[in-house]
Amino acid sequence: MTTLTGEEMTEAAAQTPLGSSLRIANGFIATSLDDASGIETTIEAHYREVKGRYVPSVIVNRGVSDDFDEEKLRHTSTQGVLQAAVPHCIAVRLAEEPEAKWATVSDLTADDNRILPPWLVAAVVKHGVKDERWDVIEILYGAAALAGRPPVKLITAELAVPERTASDWIKKARKAGRLAGMTSTIGRPAHELSASA
Structure with missing residues (x-):
C-alpha cells in the first residue's frame, strides 16, 4: 500500500x-x-x-x-x-489537544476488524453525548463512504444500534456539518439521495 x-x-x-x-x-x-x-x-x-x-x-x-x-x-x-x-488513507486525531498524534483508521482497527474500542462505543451510545458521537459517526461514515460501502451498515455493526438509529445519527451529523465532502448513495432510499448530496 x-x-x-x-x-x-x-x-x-x-x-x-x-x-x-x-x-x-x-x-x-x-x-x-x-x-x-x-x-x-x-x-x-x-x-x-x-x-x-x-x-x-x-x-x-x-x-x-x-x-x-x-x-x-x-x-x-x-x-x-x-x-x-x-x-x-484516512487520518484522525482522537484527542483535541494540539500535540495529539494523528493515526490512520487502520491503526485503530483491532484484530476482530472493529474500528472502535469498546470503551469509546459505550461512551458514544450514551444519551446526551453529542460531540463525541458526531466525531465517531464522521470516522465511520468516512471509512465506509470513501470505500463505496454502506455507512449505515458499518455504523450499525460498530455501535450495535438499529439501522434506523444509525440513519438518524448520519442525518444529524450531516446537518451539523460533519460529513462535508463525503457522500454515499449505497443502501439508501431514493427520497434521501437528493437531500444529502
Missing part, C-alpha cells in the same frame, strides 16, 4: 482535510494477492470530491501462479482491495 508517488502510506500522507476532523490521502496504490486463484490485483485510486469517495482509475489483474484461475482473472472484483485500502 503506497501513496501515488510510491512512498509508504502513513498518517503523514493524509494531508487533505475532509469533513470537520478527518484528513485523507489524495490517492493510493494498493496490491492484493489471492493465493487461492493465483491472481494479483493492483488498483490506483484517487479521491474525487464530486463523488465523495475514492474512485479507481487504474486496475491491473495478473495471473502470478502457473495454475492461476483464468475465469477469475477475467472477472476479478476490485471492491475488496478498495475496502481494505481506504482505512490506511
Whole structure:
C-alpha cells in the first residue's frame, strides 16, 4: 500500500482535510494477492470530491501462479482491495489537544476488524453525548463512504444500534456539518439521495 508517488502510506500522507476532523490521502496504490486463484490485483485510486469517495482509475489483474484461475482473472472484483485500502488513507486525531498524534483508521482497527474500542462505543451510545458521537459517526461514515460501502451498515455493526438509529445519527451529523465532502448513495432510499448530496 503506497501513496501515488510510491512512498509508504502513513498518517503523514493524509494531508487533505475532509469533513470537520478527518484528513485523507489524495490517492493510493494498493496490491492484493489471492493465493487461492493465483491472481494479483493492483488498483490506483484517487479521491474525487464530486463523488465523495475514492474512485479507481487504474486496475491491473495478473495471473502470478502457473495454475492461476483464468475465469477469475477475467472477472476479478476490485471492491475488496478498495475496502481494505481506504482505512490506511484516512487520518484522525482522537484527542483535541494540539500535540495529539494523528493515526490512520487502520491503526485503530483491532484484530476482530472493529474500528472502535469498546470503551469509546459505550461512551458514544450514551444519551446526551453529542460531540463525541458526531466525531465517531464522521470516522465511520468516512471509512465506509470513501470505500463505496454502506455507512449505515458499518455504523450499525460498530455501535450495535438499529439501522434506523444509525440513519438518524448520519442525518444529524450531516446537518451539523460533519460529513462535508463525503457522500454515499449505497443502501439508501431514493427520497434521501437528493437531500444529502
